[in-house]
Amino acid sequence: MDSFAGFVSLSLVKATPLVFAALAGTICERAGILNIALEGALTVGAFAAVAVSFATGSPVLGLFAAVLAGIALCALLGIAATRFGVDQIVAGTGLNLLAAGGTAFGLVVVFGQPGASPEVHALGAGGEKALIVAAFVAAFVLQAVLDRTPWGLRVRACGENPRAVRSAGVDPRRVRVTATVVAGALAGIGGAFLSLGELDIYSDGMTAGRGFIALAAVIFGRWTPLGAAGAALAFGALSALQFVLQRAGVPSELMQALPYLAALAALTGIVGRARAPAADGVPLDERPAHIGRMAKGSVENRGD
Amino acid sequence: MSAALELHGVTKVYPGGVRAVDEVDLALEPGEIHALCGENGAGKSTLAQIAAGKISPTGGRVSGADRVGLVHQHFELVGRLRVWENVVLGREPRRGARIDAAAARERVRELARSYGLDVDPDAIVETLPVGVAQRVEIMRELAREPRVLVLDEPTAVLAPVEIDALFRTLETLAARGTAILVITHKLAEVLAHAERVTVVRAGRVVMRSLVAETSIDAIAHAMVGGTIPALAERARTDVVPAFVARDVAAGDGAHALREATFEVRGGEIVGIAGVEGNGQTALADAIAGVLPYRGTMSLNGRTLETLGAGARIGAGVRSIPQDRQREALVLDWSIAENVALGDHDRAPLRRGIAIDRRAENALATRIVERFDVRTPSIRTRAGALSGGNQQKVVVGRTLSGAPVFVVAFQPTRGIDVGATALVQSRLIEARNAGVAVLLVSFELDEVLALADRILVMYRGSIAGSFERGAFDRARIGALMAGA
Numbered sequence: 001m002d003s004f005a006g007f008v009s010l011s012l013v014k015a016t017p018l019v020f021a022a023l024a025g026t027i028c029e030r031a032g033i034l035n036i037a038l039e040g041a042l043t044v045g046a047f048a049a050v051a052v053s054f055a056t057g058s059p060v061l062g063l064f065a066a067v068l069a070g071i072a073l074c075a076l077l078g079i080a081a082t083r084f085g086v087d088q089i090v091a092g093t094g095l096n097l098l099a100a101g102g103t104a105f106g107l108v109v110v111f112g113q114p115g116a117s118p119e120v121h122a123l124g125a126g127g128e129k130a131l132i133v134a135a136f137v138a139a140f141v142l143q144a145v146l147d148r149t150p151w152g153l154r155v156r157a158c159g160e161n162p163r164a165v166r167s168a169g170v171d172p173r174r175v176r177v178t179a180t181v182v183a184g185a186l187a188g189i190g191g192a193f194l195s196l197g198e199l200d201i202y203s204d205g206m207t208a209g210r211g212f213i214a215l216a217a218v219i220f221g222r223w224t225p226l227g228a229a230g231a232a233l234a235f236g237a238l239s240a241l242q243f244v245l246q247r248a249g250v251p252s253e254l255m256q257a258l259p260y261l262a263a264l265a266a267l268t269g270i271v272g273r274a275r276a277p278a279a280d281g282v283p284l285d286e287r288p289a290h291i292g293r294m295a296k297g298s299v300e301n302r303g304d
Numbered sequence: 305m306s307a308a309l310e311l312h313g314v315t316k317v318y319p320g321g322v323r324a325v326d327e328v329d330l331a332l333e334p335g336e337i338h339a340l341c342g343e344n345g346a347g348k349s350t351l352a353q354i355a356a357g358k359i360s361p362t363g364g365r366v367s368g369a370d371r372v373g374l375v376h377q378h379f380e381l382v383g384r385l386r387v388w389e390n391v392v393l394g395r396e397p398r399r400g401a402r403i404d405a406a407a408a409r410e411r412v413r414e415l416a417r418s419y420g421l422d423v424d425p426d427a428i429v430e431t432l433p434v435g436v437a438q439r440v441e442i443m444r445e446l447a448r449e450p451r452v453l454v455l456d457e458p459t460a461v462l463a464p465v466e467i468d469a470l471f472r473t474l475e476t477l478a479a480r481g482t483a484i485l486v487i488t489h490k491l492a493e494v495l496a497h498a499e500r501v502t503v504v505r506a507g508r509v510v511m512r513s514l515v516a517e518t519s520i521d522a523i524a525h526a527m528v529g530g531t532i533p534a535l536a537e538r539a540r541t542d543v544v545p546a547f548v549a550r551d552v553a554a555g556d557g558a559h560a561l562r563e564a565t566f567e568v569r570g571g572e573i574v575g576i577a578g579v580e581g582n583g584q585t586a587l588a589d590a591i592a593g594v595l596p597y598r599g600t601m602s603l604n605g606r607t608l609e610t611l612g613a614g615a616r617i618g619a620g621v622r623s624i625p626q627d628r629q630r631e632a633l634v635l636d637w638s639i640a641e642n643v644a645l646g647d648h649d650r651a652p653l654r655r656g657i658a659i660d661r662r663a664e665n666a667l668a669t670r671i672v673e674r675f676d677v678r679t680p681s682i683r684t685r686a687g688a689l690s691g692g693n694q695q696k697v698v699v700g701r702t703l704s705g706a707p708v709f710v711v712a713f714q715p716t717r718g719i720d721v722g723a724t725a726l727v728q729s730r731l732i733e734a735r736n737a738g739v740a741v742l743l744v745s746f747e748l749d750e751v752l753a754l755a756d757r758i759l760v761m762y763r764g765s766i767a768g769s770f771e772r773g774a775f776d777r778a779r780i781g782a783l784m785a786g787a
Contacts, residue, residue, distance in 0.1 A: 150396035150403055157382045157393055164380040167358075168394035168444070278383070 007240055012132050013198055015236020017042065019135040020190030021214030022221065022228040023142055024074070024183035029218055030146060031179035032159040032172075034281035036092035037077045038187050039211025040099030044069040045191020047103040050202035051110045053120040059127065062120075063192045070188020071181050073099060078180030081283070082173035088281050096211075104204055115204055122200035123192075131193050138186065139229035146225060155179055159277035162284045172284055187211070216263030223277060235259045307331040308368055308483035309355060309452045315363035316350050316507075324350040325361070326507035332452055332483040337474060339498035339515070340487045343527050343720045344691065347507040348487045349377070352454050355485065368452065373445030377457040379437055381444075383430030387423055388412045391444045415443050419476055431558065434581060435466035442473065452483045459493055461746065463579045464781030471497045489527070490749075491520045505529055528721045535753070536729035539736040541571030546740035547591075547603050547621075547709040553764075554597035555586035561597070562764030568709060568740040573731065575755025576744040579784055583764035584744045585626065588713045591742070592616065592623045603709055617646050620708030624699055624715045626744075628691075632698040635687030639679060640668035642686050643701045671700030676726055692723030699727050709740045716750060728754055748780065762786050 021038050028035035048069035053062035073095055080086040104114065111117045123131070146152040154175045157165045162172035194210075195202045213235055220234075221227030235258075242255045309332040316325040325347045332338055342348045353359045357369035381390050388408045397407040412425035421439040429437055438458065445453060455474075459467045474484050474497070488494060494501055495515055503511035503526040511518075511526035524532060547568040554561045561583040568574045576584055589595035593613035601608040603619060611619060625631035633642050644664045647653050652663045668682040675696040679689060686694060695715070702710060712731060716724040731754065735741050745751050751758055752775055760768040760783040768783040770776065 148402045148405075150398065153385075153389055153393060153396060153403060157385060157389075160382045160384050161380065164382045164390070165393065167374070167376070167380040170394040 007237075007244070010240040010243070011233070011237040013128070013236075014239045015233045016132050016135045016197070017190040017193045017210055018214050018217060018232035018235055019139065019229045020186045020193065021211055022217035022232040023135075023138055023225055024070075024186040024190070025214050025218040026221065026223060026225050026228045027142060027146070027155065027179050027186075028074075028183045029223055029280050030159045030277055031155045031176045032162060032277060032279040032282060032284075033078060033081060033176055033180055034088050034092070035074065035077060035180065035183055036089060036212070036215065037073060037095040037099075038183075038214050039207055039209065040092075040096040041070045041073045041184055041187035042191040042194065042207040042211050043096075043099040043103055044073050045188035046195035046206060047106060047191070047202050048188070049192035049196045050117050050120050051106065053122070053196060054110065054117065057121055059121045059123045059196050062196055063123070063189065066188040066192035066196075067185045068188070070186070070191060071184035074180040074184030074187065075177060078177035082176050085283060085285075087283075100205075103202075107202070107204065117202040119200045120196070123196045128193070128197040131189065131197050134189070135193075136229060139225050142225035151175075151178070156277075159279055162279055162282075176284075213259045216259045219263045219276075220259075222275075231262075235262075308334045309372060309485075310367045311351075311355065311364065312366075313364035314351070314354055314361045314366060316347075316354060316359070317362045323507050325354065325504075327364070328504070328507070328509055330355075330502060330509070332485055334451065334481045334483050335478050336500060337478050337484045337486065337498045339494040339501045340485055340504065341489060341491065341494060341501060341523055341527055342504040343489065344718050345720060346504045346527070348504060349456055350507075351504065352456050352485070352487055355452070355454055371449075371451040373448060373450035373453045375438070375441050375445055375453065375455040375458055377460060379441045381429050381437060381441055383428075385429060386425070387427050387429060387432075387440050387443075388425040390429055390440055391415070391425075391447055393444070395447070411447065412443065415446055419443075419446060419473055421473060434461045434579060435463065435469070438462070438466075438470070439473075446477075450482065452485065453477060454485045454487070456487045457489070458486065459488065459490060461580050463785040464748070464778075465785040465787075466579075467493065491523050494523065495520060503527055532721055533725040535725060536732040536736075538732055538756075541736060541738060543569035543571045546570040547742070548601065549591075550600045552587070552590060552597050552599035552601060554590040554595050555583070559583060559585065560764050561586035561590065564599075564761075564766055566759055566766060566769075568742050570708070570738045570740045571735060572756040573735050573741040573743050573754050575751035575758045576742065576761050577748055577751045577758050577780055577784060578746070578761035580746045582761045584713070584761055586764070587761075588623065588626070588711050588744060591621065591711050592625075593621075614646075614649070617705070618650060620706065622702045622705055622707040622710050624702050624710070624712040626713035626717070628694050628698050633686045633694060635685065637686055638683045639672065639677070639686055639689075639697055640664050640682045642697060643668045643671055643704075646701070647705055667704065671697065671704055674704075675700040675730065692719035695719050695727060696723060699730060703730055703734050703739075707734070707739050709742070710734060711742045711744065713744045714746065715743070716745075716747075748777070748784070752777065760784055 021042055025035055025038055045066035049062040049066040052065035053059045077091050077095055080091040081088045107117060108114050146155060154165060154170055158172050158175045165172040194206060217231035217235055218228050220231035238255060238258050242252050246252050311328055311330040314325055314328045317323050328351060340348055352374060354361050354366060355369060356372040356374035391412050392408045397404040409425040416423055421443055423436060423439050429440055458470060462470060478484050498515050501513055501515050501523060502509055503523060505527060545567045550565050552564045559581050564587060578584055586595060590597035593611060593616045603621060608616060629635060644653050644659060648659050653660055665682060672679060672682055677693050677696045679693060699715060715727050731741055743754055756772045758770040758775060759766050760780055762783060
């Protein structure tokens with residue numbers, strides 16, 4: 001790292017896929033879906049982008065394909081969780097495995113070789129910059145949508161008490177599925193950034209746990225889009241710092257653990273109290289624990 | 305005048321064959337306050353859901369359900385949202401793509417003015433007292449301009465003054481032509497405010513009357529289908545302090561226990577009167593040893609602070625938890641396994657490193673007989689029992705374990721009159737035998753009926769103390785509301 005400017009730009013590059021994924025995670029969790037399939041959504045996004053760019057020669061079409069792939073994967077989670085009552089963690093784990101296995105198989109089918117794709121037409125420096133800007137614009141837009149629009153209100157209500165949403169005459173299943181669709185689109189773009197923005201190939205395992213780091217960013221950002229984007233930016237800077245510190249002899253494994261330690265700190269109240277949406281990860285037909293027992297709510301985390 | 309809501313021969317059979325509602329006819333006239341009474345499990349709530357179009361009947365006809373608002377017993381509000389957000393949820397006024405927050409606030413203020421429901425539109429719902437939260441729920445329903453408002457046990461969580469305020473609101477609504485259906489098992493309220501009463505038992509209508517032409521006794525008789533069983537007599541006992549709490553504080557937030565100093569003597573029932581959410585849960589959890597607290601507690605002179613939850617049970621501090629399904633029973637276990645829970649690690653249930661199944665069965669059989677648990681066998685799953693029978697198992701387990709001090713938290717919540725009388729009688733018998741009993745109940749009538757001494761809890765502190773013989777209902781009610 002030669003200059004501070006270089007460090008900043010590397011931080012932004014490292015942060016961008018995390019920002020997209022963290023925004024996706026935030027919108028899901030605010031609606032009550034704990035989306036651990038983000039890792040899978042990044043994977044299928046990265047893969048679809050490269051595959052379509054390879055087939056059509058157009059990285060822009062590749063980006064669209066990534067959006068669709070992300071949506072397909074996350075919507076599956078939303079539908080499984082709301083319509084079929086599948087446990088969100090189980091469904092998410094299954095989708096992650098499906099994404100990993102499906103893309104490994106897809107590499108062989110599309111490119112005729114395992115492990116990694118050949119080089120394809122990438123988005124280029126201009127496209128990369130545009131996506132970096134888009135990530136942070138998306139954070140502001142999503143914050144406004146959540147705070148100010150009818151849909152945002154319904155999402156927030158759904159993550160706290162879906163029964164109240166139902167008695168207000170709105171189908172909470174629909175709200176949750178829509179949230180997973182939006183999340184899938186965002187995570188798909190994040191995946192495309194990894195393969196077509198930063199690089200010009202897809203390789204197995206290239207997402208390297210970013211979907212889970214994004215979930216940590218959601219917590220560290222206290223379940224708000226701007227907070228999550230900020231946390232993702234900080235984690236991006238950490239990973240840029242790795243390159244500097246590695247040279248100074250700090251083991252990179254320690255640096256990789258930092259995002260999770262930060263999330264743990266946020267949860268345990270070391271860095272201010274964080275309070276998850278009451279119905280985060282709770283199936284629609286169950287009453288969030290604090291509703292039946294208002295009195296008990298006082299001894300649980302309270303974010304004030 | 306045509307009815308605002310009509311039910312004709314409405315029947316609801318749940319999968320599994322339970323006939324919750326059976327051939328019910330009910331018509332509500334505009335502007336009337338109509339009471340629907342019945343015991344727990346009589347089918348009242350199912351009927352309310354059908355009337356509001358939330359569930360569809362398996363037989364019969366409902367007309368007018370599209371204009372029914374339903375106020376739930378457990379409010380269906382979003383605690384972390386503001387009042388106005390809760391009220392407009394699902395029907396948000398818009399300005400472009402955004403919610404028109406100013407219009408929404410104005411809508412709330414207008415509803416507040418026109419129905420005398422005093423609420424700040426910008427308050428966060430979870431910070432509101434229960435009575436105010438209920439106004440928000442009523443307001444949300446009124447925003448849809450219903451012709452009928454159904455309220456499911458609306459007074460269960462309210463202090464007496466709040467109950468008066470609620471009925472004033474309902475009377476205003478009725479005067480403007482809204483039909484009101486109040487579902488309740490508190491009969492005094494019925495007589496004070498309703499014009500007509502319908503009583504259901506086992507899903508069927510067993511009585512219809514003008515309130516002016518009937519009496520509490522007649523309604524109670526119809527609800528139970530016979531006379532209400534009498535309670536056990538209270539005997540004279542010698543009282544010595546058994547449990548002493550000094551400056552106990554526990555929990556945090558609005559429902560914390562802030563400061564409690566009191567004693568419970570052997571052979572007396574001390575009743576905690578108060579509206580839900582005034583620190584009772586933190587108090588019970590602190591005594592049970594499952595919530596950290598400041599201050600000191602002792603039992604017969606022995607300090608309790610060094611004892612964990614299990615050791616406290618061994619020392620004779622035993623609880624009837626407030627939520628039998630969540631805190632007391634393992635629903636997938638048999639009755640026998642459940643009665644052993646908590647005593648499994650000491651004699652007589654423990655033999656060496658194993659649980660003595662014969663002792664466990666003997667205990668379960670004894671409890672089933674003495675507490676009249678209606679079950680095919682002690683091997684029956686606890687989850688297969690009715691609520692009343694589940695509660696009898698819990699109470700039986702608590703009282704059979706040689707208790708010195710019993711905390712009974714809402715011991716008769718949601719169970720029928722027969723089971724209620726049995727549970728209350730067993731508590732009185734335990735008291736007569738010298739056990740110290742702390743009764744926590746949100747039903748003032750229950751506290752008045754059972755307690756030798758009443759402590760009123762408000763906002764986490766003890767606001768007043770009354771000796772039996774000097775119970776002052778109005779004064780207690782006022783203290784419960786913070787007067």
